[in-house]
Amino acid sequence: MKEHKTRLSFAWLPDYGCIYKVYLDYKQLGNKINKYKKKMHFNRKRHFILKKLVEKRNTKIDVRNARIDANEIGLSLDEIDRFLKVTSTERELILSELYKNDEIISFSLSVNGCFINENGVSSFSNKKYLKKNEDIIINWFKLFVQIVIPVLALLVAVLSLTAKFTILKMQSDKELQEIKYVMKEQKKRIEELEKKTGAHPYHKKNNSK
Structure with a gap:
C-alpha cells in the first residue's frame, strides 16, 4: 500500500512584520488623537478667555478722557481661573x-492679570482659535484614513486567512479519516487472508513436517 502524505502549504501565512507595523501605526493614531483633543480643548479655552476680555474691555472703552487702569479693562488671574475652570x-x-x-x-x-489688545480683539473677531480646531479636525481625519484603511485591510486579510485555514484543516481531517478507513480495510483483508491460509489442508500438511 502506498504511503499517503498530506502536504500543507504555509505560503498564505501573513507577514507578521507588516502586522506589527500596522499595530504601531494604530497605537500612534491613539496617541495623536489624545494630543489633538488636548490642543482643541486649549484652543476653545483661548477663544473663551478672549471673549471675556473683549467684554470687559468694552465696558470701559467708551469712557472718554478718563484714566483707566489695566485691571479695570482686564481680568485677574483668579477671575480667569474661575472662568476657565x-x-x-x-x-x-x-x-x-x-x-x-x-x-x-x-x-x-x-x-496680577491681563487685558486684551487690538491683536487679541482681531483674533477673537476672526475666530482664530476655533479655526485652528477646524484644521486639527481635518488633519486628524487625514491621519485616521491613513491608519484605519490599512487596519481594515489587514482585518479582512486575517478573516480570509482564518477561513482558508479552517478549510485546509477540514480537508486534512477528511483525508486522515480516509487513510484510517483504507488502513482498517487492508488490515481486515489481511486478517481474513490469514484465516483462510491457516485453514487450508496444504498449509496444515506443510506444518506437520
Whole structure:
C-alpha cells in the first residue's frame, strides 16, 4: 500500500512584520488623537478667555478722557481661573500662546492679570482659535484614513486567512479519516487472508513436517 502524505502549504501565512507595523501605526493614531483633543480643548479655552476680555474691555472703552487702569479693562488671574475652570498650570499653558502671539498684555497692580489688545480683539473677531480646531479636525481625519484603511485591510486579510485555514484543516481531517478507513480495510483483508491460509489442508500438511 502506498504511503499517503498530506502536504500543507504555509505560503498564505501573513507577514507578521507588516502586522506589527500596522499595530504601531494604530497605537500612534491613539496617541495623536489624545494630543489633538488636548490642543482643541486649549484652543476653545483661548477663544473663551478672549471673549471675556473683549467684554470687559468694552465696558470701559467708551469712557472718554478718563484714566483707566489695566485691571479695570482686564481680568485677574483668579477671575480667569474661575472662568476657565482649570488649574493654574493649565491656565499658564492656555495664556502662554496668547502672550506669545501678542494678543494679551499682563499687568501687576493690586492683583496680577491681563487685558486684551487690538491683536487679541482681531483674533477673537476672526475666530482664530476655533479655526485652528477646524484644521486639527481635518488633519486628524487625514491621519485616521491613513491608519484605519490599512487596519481594515489587514482585518479582512486575517478573516480570509482564518477561513482558508479552517478549510485546509477540514480537508486534512477528511483525508486522515480516509487513510484510517483504507488502513482498517487492508488490515481486515489481511486478517481474513490469514484465516483462510491457516485453514487450508496444504498449509496444515506443510506444518506437520
